[in-house]
Amino acid sequence: MSPFAVKAIQLLLSLSLLIVLHELGHFIPAKLFKTRVEKFFLFFDVKFALFSKKIGETVYGIGWLPLGGYVKIAGMIDESMDKEQMAKPPQPWEFRSKPTWQRLIIMLGGVTVNIIVGFLIYICILGFYGRDITTNEQLPNGFAVDQSFKEMGFADGDKILSVNGEEFNNVTQINKYLFLRDVNTIEVLHADGTKETITMPEDIGTTMFQNDVLRPFSARNEPIIKQVGEDYPAEAAGFKVGDRIENVNGTPITYWHDFQEAVKANGLKENTFIVERDGSLETIKVTPNEDGVVGLNTINKTIREHYSFGESITGGISYGIGILGDYVRQFKYVFTSKGASQVGGFGAIGNLFPDTWDWLSFWETTALISIILAFMNILPIPALDGGHVMFLLYEMVTGRKPNDKFMEYAQMVGFFLLIGLVLFANGNDIYRWLFKG
Incomplete structure (x- = not known):
């Protein structure tokens, strides 16, 4: 299907x-x-x-x-x-x-x-599935950081320790917090082992929106393919789960975001991949679709938090309140010319659901x-x-x-x-x- x-x-x-x-x-x-x-x-x-x-x-x-x-x-x-x-x-x-x-x-x-x-x-x-979170232990290589955030003092390899002075466990949520919540300070552990507390600009969410930098922090995962999208160009080109991306358009690939940046820089033109498969190197050519997507994904490593009956009630309500608050806060962007152009109808709502049937994702989206x-x-x-x-x-x-x-x-x-x-x-x-x- x-x-x-x-x-x-x-x-x-x-x-x-x-x-x-x-x-x-x-x-x-x-x-x-x-x-x-x-x-x-x-x-x-x-x-x-x-x-x-x-x-x-x-x-x-x-x-x-x-x-x-x-x-x-x-x-x-x-x-x-x-x-x-x-x-x-x-x-x-x-x-x-x-x-x-x-x-x-x-x-x-x-x-x-x-x-x-x-x-x-x-x-x-929360009661039946629990919640998957990503901690610094699951991201041994830290984050890759957008250039605009490097100018604030962040660096590739940073790990998020705390936000507004409070411990921050689910670190891949940092982008959403920066965009929608009041983030004043972020404490990071740099790759050289030093710690630094960085003060964030007051209007950081608006700045991210205006500059189209909604994911300033991306996990520095190994460039190993974990998902090949059905009916996407990558599937037709012959990519397989487990392939390791070594080179894209002549650029050596160390982390997953390196491959993403190489493809983005090439626009909608054909890309030449060199991948390692079963100990040998293979060359694969693929052209993105009209949205600039080739259909390759990795998966962040996670750990599952389990909740007791009582914890699932308080946790579920708290999570729901957070989701409602985030939606209300982002609503202000609708009243800008850029925000109005991004308003979507049934197509946008449909794209909230995954490409393949997954009951957990279905209920989360519902x-x-x-x-x-x-x-x-x-x-x-x-x-x-x-x-x-x-x-x-x-x-x-x-x-x-x-x-x-x-x-x-x-x-x-x-x-x-x-x-x-x-x-x-x-x-x-x-x-x-x-x-x-």
Whole structure:
């Protein structure tokens, strides 16, 4: 099965699961507060549905347009824009007839479920799998350092000892910490055995983003191939797992990053590799794909941390909070011209999944998407849950309910804004697919 198909299946399965659970977050409190739910749909049923069945007062179904899902709650101005129902006198089983606090709980239900699902998946991952981390012991050769960071005092072969004065065990996370978190100082052990504490610039994350240096530290692994990507140029060229890269385009290769830099410097032109295989040298020629990728990977050595039942709960929640915080912090980059150009739609989300089926990666990515959906849905944009919450909070503070005509216009504006964002994000995906490289 092609990598595209594997990613697409994982994306569809993950989103279907999360959409159903999100809508259950609205459905359950609505039923508890005796509010009528007229429809519960996975995907949108514009004009027709692939499947539908009425059970009790609710029609359950699957639409044909996989852009989300919805529950249609009676007496609520939502994407259905059911003006005919809203023109009738309020009924006791309608959303608009319920106390404000009940309506608020109903609207917060979907986001709450997404957060809980994300945290619960991380708890289960830690409890069943544990967590793989890379310490300095697994990186005997330290890190290769980008030139811009060498100017700050770092050097090839450095090992990370502490960040902000606290011991830093999972050292390959240093790039993410620098980009998204407040890193003031880093203590390193240089290759000559000396220790140094380096003070970081205050705006280091922004600098990394503007200069496109998102991985200033890369592990100095031996240049031994551990993975050959299926349907990538390297597979067609004849590379094999276990090959040791000795030379690329006339450049001797000592560490893995040396090979990456040699290929990058050559652009999209053909590369000549000399690899050691079973004690003999072989020459292999390969041209990168349109993204500049040949499809060779190594794997950082790791150790597995195991968690008790209690530790997995606290650890999973803590990890989930960290992921949510990181996503919120990186959101500021979206409002720059460079950040806007990198916004992605379903293609970008699909690329979060691995090329081959792996349940651990699937659940890790599903947890991440669940937390992202929670944050995106709580944004105060009409037509999103956050927009409804914003108006409900206004009503609770002022004691006045926005009139139905205002809510209809707000819903329309929010809907067209969302459509525009979806088209823009997926347009970026298409543009990168057609023209990148």
